[in-house]
Amino acid sequence: MDKQSLFVQVANLEERIGELYVELGALKQKIVELLEENQRLLRENEFLSESLKAGGNPDIGVGMGNLKRIYDEGFHICSMRYGSLRTEGECLFCLSFINR
Amino acid sequence: MRFQIRQPAIADVVQTVSKAVAVRTTKPVLTGILLELTPQSLTATAYDLELGIQHVLNADDENGLEILEVGSIVLPARYFTDVIRKLPGDTVSVDIQNNYMATIRSGSAEFHLHGIDAAEFPQLPVFRQAHSVQLPSRLLGELIRSTAFAASNLPVRPVLTGILFEFEAAAVRLTATDGLRLATRVASAEDASETPEWTSRSAILPGKSVLELLKILPDGEQLVTLQFTDTHSLFQVGDTSFYTRLIDGVYPDTKRLIPPSYRTEVRVQRELLHDAIDRAALIARDRENHMVRLEVRAEDLVVSSSSPEVGNVSEQVGVEHKSGDDLLIAFNARYVLEALRALPAGVVAVRLNGPNQPFVLTSAETDDNLQLISPVLIR
16 A cells, blocks of 8 residues: 555544544434423423312422522532533533522 | 933833734734824824723933924734834934835844835724722722632623622622632722712623733732723723723622521631641642532531542641531632632631532631632532
8 A cells, every 4th residue: 555545544544533423412412402392391291280180380499499409419500500401510500599 | 203211211111002002903003013103202102992002101311212203103913013123222213214215223233124014903992971989000900800800701691700799888899610619819909080979880891801901910009090991991000001801791690609607617727727627639730620528517627538549648737716516628729729819828717508409618807809629420
């Protein structure tokens, strides 16, 4: 195998790896979005079935408990970033809401 | 236009305004520095439409400014700043011909630079009857240094990338938060406007611009005049005017984030606590959240950190005073170190409400400078 074709082959490989890397990044973002959407739909489903069972407004204690659970599962519940994935740590806005 | 000036004087002016030159832009004129010559003064301006800096140089013996023919021109900042800095002679002469070609002479060097018509340069915002406040430069610098680091770098929530300036009765308060920590500092200010309406006004300034402002603030008691309109702010210090756009939006109510009471308070020398956490952070530096633990136990404070791969560290810190319950809390060491550096030297108070609650770092004497940090939950 001559040096030229070897180099071309490596360059092609590099390009393909680069493309794969970009694809992986996009896929990761997609997973985050799906997780968020799934959480939102789960919540909505739960809320609807609960309100159907209760036949009226669910009381505030249950709502607060649910929000606390969503927060513990790793999502923002504050008005700043409601429903988005918490990646950095404990959010001051969410904590102040839970502790109110 | 034609003028002569001492090289250090013009190098200084160009250096000051160059911080506001646009880097990535589709409008070439924004990558330039506007030079305007009147019979008495030379004005240099850079403006990237978000941040603008203008410096007026009046002719005097020190700068040796000699105005030979009035006029104006925009010169490309990238080349003009470096050319001026590297000129060989003590005096510089600049001469603009009709076709926007600048001739810069110094010693035996002669440069020709292509300029742009000054009429294309955008107008700086106009401040007519704006509300104004005066603050000593050193104090304004301290206010910024105590808060700006806590502003967010992420554009997800634009208001959090800004610093909130609030004007209360004879006082100014700066607040910055990224949702994980919050820094707020208050200082008394003099009302310099004709009308007292500036009280209870607020503005969100871009954090990046405020850090640029910090670089041009002199470290003295010289007064800085702050002016605000609904869209822009202006800081005037000496002959330099610093313009910045405001961030549009509503800043979240941060007052409710600060716990009104506390269950445990520990008073400790700032340097002792800072250095102990700095050492403990060495073990945690490769972990994403830089987790360091702080244990309040009887009359002791223990700072510790461990990592399964690296090892562990534990250090006892002498406290000045302790009140309330014992507890163990974990936090991001980087946030606590930055907060401690923003507090004045001496005794600091650490006020805690339990392992899952945000905690406050403040000076033991006064609450003027308050740093709030969210914990890392120990699961």
